[in-house]
Amino acid sequence: MPRPPDARPDARPPLLALAGAGKTYGGGLFHRNTVPALQPLDLVVDGEQPPVIAVVGESGSGKTTLGNILLGLIAPDTGSIRFEGQDVWSLGRAARRGFRRDVQAITQDPFSAYNPFYTVDHALTVPLREFGLARRHAQAMELAAAACDSVGLNPADTLGRYPHQLSGGQRQRLMVARALLLRPRVLVADEPVSMVDASLRATILGNIVTLNRTHGIAIVYITHDIVTAYHVADEVLVLHRGVVVERGEAADVIGNPAHDYTRLLVSSIPWPDLDRRWGDADLRGAGRDAATTSKIQETTP
Amino acid sequence: MSAPAKTGGLVVENLTVAYPLATATVLGVDGVSFTVRPGERLGVVGESGSGKSTTALALLRLIRPPGRIAGGRVMLNGTDLRGLDEAGMRAARLRVVSYIPQGAMNSLNPVKTVAAQMRDAILDHGERVAPDAIARALEGVDLPAGTARLFPHQLSGGMKQRVCIAIGMLLRPQLIIADEPTSALDVVTQRQVMGTLGRLQTETGACLILIGHDMGLMVQFVDRLAVMYAGRLVELGGIEEVFAAPRHPYTRMLIDSVPTFENRGHFVGIPGTTPSLARLPPGCAFAPRCRFAMELCRQVVPPSREVAPGRSVACHLEDVPLAPPA
Ligand SMILES: Nc1ncnc2c1ncn2[C@@H]1O[C@H](COP(=O)(O)OP(=O)(O)OP(=O)(O)O)[C@@H](O)[C@H]1O
Numbered sequence: 175m176p177r178p179p180d181a182r183p184d185a186r187p188p189l190l191a192l193a194g195a196g197k198t199y200g201g202g203l204f205h206r207n208t209v210p211a212l213q214p215l216d217l218v219v220d221g222e223q224p225p226v227i228a229v230v231g232e233s234g235s236g237k238t239t240l241g242n243i244l245l246g247l248i249a250p251d252t253g254s255i256r257f258e259g260q261d262v263w264s265l266g267r268a269a270r271r272g273f274r275r276d277v278q279a280i281t282q283d284p285f286s287a288y289n290p291f292y293t294v295d296h297a298l299t300v301p302l303r304e305f306g307l308a309r310r311h312a313q314a315m316e317l318a319a320a321a322c323d324s325v326g327l328n329p330a331d332t333l334g335r336y337p338h339q340l341s342g343g344q345r346q347r348l349m350v351a352r353a354l355l356l357r358p359r360v361l362v363a364d365e366p367v368s369m370v371d372a373s374l375r376a377t378i379l380g381n382i383v384t385l386n387r388t389h390g391i392a393i394v395y396i397t398h399d400i401v402t403a404y405h406v407a408d409e410v411l412v413l414h415r416g417v418v419v420e421r422g423e424a425a426d427v428i429g430n431p432a433h434d435y436t437r438l439l440v441s442s443i444p445w446p447d448l449d450r451r452w453g454d455a456d457l458r459g460a461g462r463d464a465a466t467t468s469k470i471q472e473t474t475p
Numbered sequence: 476m477s478a479p480a481k482t483g484g485l486v487v488e489n490l491t492v493a494y495p496l497a498t499a500t501v502l503g504v505d506g507v508s509f510t511v512r513p514g515e516r517l518g519v520v521g522e523s524g525s526g527k528s529t530t531a532l533a534l535l536r537l538i539r540p541p542g543r544i545a546g547g548r549v550m551l552n553g554t555d556l557r558g559l560d561e562a563g564m565r566a567a568r569l570r571v572v573s574y575i576p577q578g579a580m581n582s583l584n585p586v587k588t589v590a591a592q593m594r595d596a597i598l599d600h601g602e603r604v605a606p607d608a609i610a611r612a613l614e615g616v617d618l619p620a621g622t623a624r625l626f627p628h629q630l631s632g633g634m635k636q637r638v639c640i641a642i643g644m645l646l647r648p649q650l651i652i653a654d655e656p657t658s659a660l661d662v663v664t665q666r667q668v669m670g671t672l673g674r675l676q677t678e679t680g681a682c683l684i685l686i687g688h689d690m691g692l693m694v695q696f697v698d699r700l701a702v703m704y705a706g707r708l709v710e711l712g713g714i715e716e717v718f719a720a721p722r723h724p725y726t727r728m729l730i731d732s733v734p735t736f737e738n739r740g741h742f743v744g745i746p747g748t749t750p751s752l753a754r755l756p757p758g759c760a761f762a763p764r765c766r767f768a769m770e771l772c773r774q775v776v777p778p779s780r781e782v783a784p785g786r787s788v789a790c791h792l793e794d795v796p797l798a799p800p801a
């Protein structure tokens with residue numbers, strides 16, 4: 175098997191690495207001309223100094239596709255994904271199991287992540303026992319309750335309920351609790367806070383950063399929200415129509431954007447600051463003008 | 476109390492919504508009062524479950540039984556909406572009051588074209604469909620006329636959301652209620668959608684209520700802000716005053732939890748959890764999480780007091796702006 179191009183004989187291979195990984199979905203009923211959902215890209219998730227990497231982009235830009243490749247749920251149709259140097263798609267059974275344990279997800283759709291026929295504790299206690307983190311059920315429940323507490327959920331109001339009895343925001347938080355419990359080495363979090371309010375968002379993002387800083391878990395944070403990316407990430411990738419248009423240190427990319435699309439993105443942030451204007455025209459006060467929207471460059475297809 | 480009949484716009488007084496549960500009846504909205512003048516934009520913020528959507532649904536009289544409006548008055552440009560019969564209220568929805576619900580873009584009918592959905596909305600209200608009505612409505616939200624022939628799955632999220640706004644604006648309503656219209660959209664699309672909504676509102680002089688979680692969006696878009704906690708309105712006032720000098724400890728903490736450009740990587744949530752409506756503490760619902768809580772707070776519900784014209788606060792503290800914690 176050929177080595178990944180950047181592998182030095184003395185260095186350990188990176189925890190997770192994409193090399194030229196891209197994806198084009200088969201032309202379905204309505205897609206006669208297939209456009210790549212994700213253009214080939216390289217990405218290294220280091221295990222020695224685990225980073226927080228944010229992937230930012232508009233709807234349909236390819237974020238979830240990238241996340242699913244990292245999780246080993248979608249095989250890239252160009253390039254490769256390697257876990258500790260081994261191709262993820264040719265892992266043996268035991269290694270595959272290790273990969274599944276070490277690379278965990280918080281999914282975008284908190285409705286689909288639960289089995290509607292089981293109470294939500296199932297989603298927490300089953301993997302705990304499957305991966306040998308708890309021997310007895312009582313021990314698993316204890317760990318589950320502690321994880322609920324840490325994401326601002328009252329265990330008594332949460333465990334024992336069915337998924338439909340929780341709000342979207344509560345389900346989302348429970349997914350974060352699950353990730354806290356399993357202590358993976360890489361966590362791919364796809365829009366983990368889209369359904370919660372600002373104060374909770376701060377709490378949960380704080381939790382995620384703690385996972386990184388104190389438990390050494392590498393985070394890939396996928397979001398349409400460039401503001402939270404700015405606050406949590408070390409490194410940012412800006413995706414636009416399947417292409418990484420800009421990447422670099424978060425403070426740099428957002429404080430000093432180089433690409434036109436990133437610039438547009440940054441100038442569109444509604445800062446919670448009375449002295450800052452929203453983009454190039456003020457939508458609030460006297461500056462409300464009919465031309466405002468047409469002045470904004472059209473970026474959606 | 477103000478004299479509502481003469482003033483134009485929306486006047487809500489003491490609105491209360493009750494949800495009977497197995498063990499007790501909870502108040503999803505508890506004695507909420509506010510006004511929105513024609514052309515004005517009111518933002519409504521508060522934690523998940525604080526009663527924002529319930530307030531909107533109550534204004535439209537869309538609370539599902541066994542839930543019910545247990546009290547209060549809703550006047551829109553002199554018409555008592557609670558006094559309308561069911562048929563009158565049905566006619567008023569969309570024509571007089573339009574509602575862009577939470578997750579609206581997922582509520583488009585997947586098997587009908589945009590044009591067909593717009594035509595249905597107009598016909599439903601017994602109006603004729605003017606030949607250019609649909610093209611004009613799409614133009615109003617900056618969508619090409621060709622969008623009319625497309626199905627929802629052929630549109631991006633931002634386009635779908637603009638179609639929903641176009642439908643909501645078809646009959647030039649006097650009151651627009653938008654419930655988190657952009658929380659699933661990236662900032663570029665969000666800004667386009669809010670620009671469109673704001674321009675249509677300014678053109679028609681409608682009252683607008685924007686429900687949301689995003690304080691940045693509120694600061695950039697609304698004129699006045701209402702803050703809800705556990706079904707009650709705890710603070711109300713001009714966005715500049717409320718944001719720069721909040722009077723209620725919850726508002727203070729809500730603002731402090733908002734990430735700004737300068738404090739990168741700084742996360743401050745509000746400690747503690749949202750109280751369960753079935754087990755509210757006897758006095759101020761915020762007392763268990765409030766660093767200023769006094770004995771009085773644990774016994775007496777703080778009434779809403781007008782501290783300046785158009786500015787009210789429901790808190791036992793002396794009326795002073797609260798500085799952020801050092
Ligand atoms: N299973 C699939 N079959 C065909 N096309 C797909 C499939 N999944 C995604 N796509 C297309 O690939 C592109 C990228 O989709 P993806 O879900 O990665 O975007 P995203 O950035 O996560 O968007 P969002 O913010 O809406 O979640 C889109 O054009 C989408 O329509």
Ligand SMILES: Nc1ncnc2c1ncn2[C@@H]1O[C@H](COP(=O)(O)OP(=O)(O)OP(=O)(O)O)[C@@H](O)[C@H]1O
Binds near residue numbers: 343527577
């Ligand atoms: N049908 C119902 N039966 C019982 N309680 C309900 C019902 N609908 C809403 N509630 C309760 O009423 C309260 C207010 O809910 P509402 O949906 O208005 O919150 P919200 O402020 O819009 O929250 P979010 O930000 O999550 O949308 C919540 O505590 C909720 O659990």
Ligand code: SF4
Binds near residue numbers: 725760767768789790
């Ligand atoms: S009434 Fe008391 S407990 Fe409630 S917010 Fe004011 S100071 Fe805090």
Ligand SMILES: [Mg+2]
Binds near residue numbers: 237238239282364
């Ligand atoms: Mg996605």
Ligand SMILES: [Mg+2]
Binds near residue numbers: 528529
């Ligand atoms: Mg709501």
